[in-house]
Amino acid sequence: MSDQSFRFPRFFVTAPTPCPYLPGKTERKIFTELRGPGAGELNEALGRIGFRRSQNVAYRPSCDNCHACVSIRVITDAFEPNATQRRLLKRNSDLEISACRPWSTEEQFALMQRYLAARHPAGGMNGMDAFDYADMVEQTPVTTWVIEYREPSVDGVPGALVGACLTDQQSDGLSMIYSFYDPELASRKGLGTFIILDHVLRARAARLPYVYLGYWIDGCDRMRYKVRFQPAERLTAAGWRPVETTDN
Template sequence: MTTRHNPPEIFLSMPHPCSYLPGRTATSLFLDPRQPLNSQQYAGFMRLGFRRSGDLIYRPHCRECRACIPVRIPVDRFHPDRGQRRVWRRNQDLSMVSHPPIYNQEHFDLYQRYQAMRHPGGGMDDPDPQKYINFLGSRSIRTVFYEMRHLDKLLGVAVTDVLPDGLSAVYTFFDPAEKRRSLGSYAVLWQIELARQQRFPWLYLGYWIKDCRKMAYKGNYHPLEILQDGLWIEAQSAHKGTGA
């Protein structure tokens, strides 16, 4: 007998201040967190433009704004530009070590330094370790914490979900003193290469917001596919962002 699973209920959030564009009000669709999804189910919702924060799976759904554009990189067709090739070469002295998605004090200390320097007052610099791991981990989706190390020194952590049809770059945090390395860019380039090696077609990057500095950098990767009117299409003229 085949077991049927009812699709999760979808709710609309109350209006709240936008986290990315000052002065705007946002609303989001989110799935019932009492019905956790497995990786296969979650991949299906990702193809519809959803994303996760911990176990909360959501998608921006604002009445008068479409600034948050779901994007993914077709890894077999990706071609790094000159700056990205420099970033790749500059970081070949790093080792990448995989870790399970469990609390690690060294990771958390780096995360706090990163938030204090890069996003002060942004609401993610909470000193509570449980909130940190609840934000990055998931109960039912395979997640890996990839350490970036130079010799014995931890320089960064790239949090990656492994899905049936690709990888999802969940979050990256790194040593803010290592600005010259552009570790945020390197983490994306490394995950593209990892997806290629594992024969996954896509690396999902979440939402590209060209008017938000910390999200606009996603337009620097070419080719880039965007979700538009329910279809994934190649962005013909992704405006370059300025973040790393």
């Protein structure tokens, strides 16, 4: 950052709340505001040390006596899809994919509502209304896209929206902020995995070395899918280190 744009950020800590991943645990977050001409550079710098973005805030876990949440990223150049992933790529190769400016639509919001109701009925996002969703998508101080996944168009009419991902573009990769998809589409099973695969291949084509997948908790079934994209790295006290797993 240039001296003119840089201001050392002020950090704040949230009050403890029940952990959504580990029963009996509480979570606490440290966060700072992203604003001004240096917001993008600050977001990237913080992302490399484990922060995530939500609207105009960068945050990471700061829990007492717990370090279970670990940042994870896929190394795009070395990534090779396994047999299951190759079949998934082939099965969904007819989807029409477009990178849209971060502008919310009723179609996106309706799809996310169906996704949350089916996959995260007790989650904190279930109470979001259309205005909350618009804020999530549109309030961004960095380069952000909504990647849309649609059924093939017919006679020039766009096909149904079956998946979407709010994605930040950084100088070192793509950061998947939040993805959602049609959870009941029998003909498109594995859409969540396909969206990640598409991001890895998209980043590699753009010569971006990483895809940031957010936080992973070893042993948490809800997070298990994140280590199926190999090779991957996790953030440790000694820096980014390989994720060693047989779950691939």
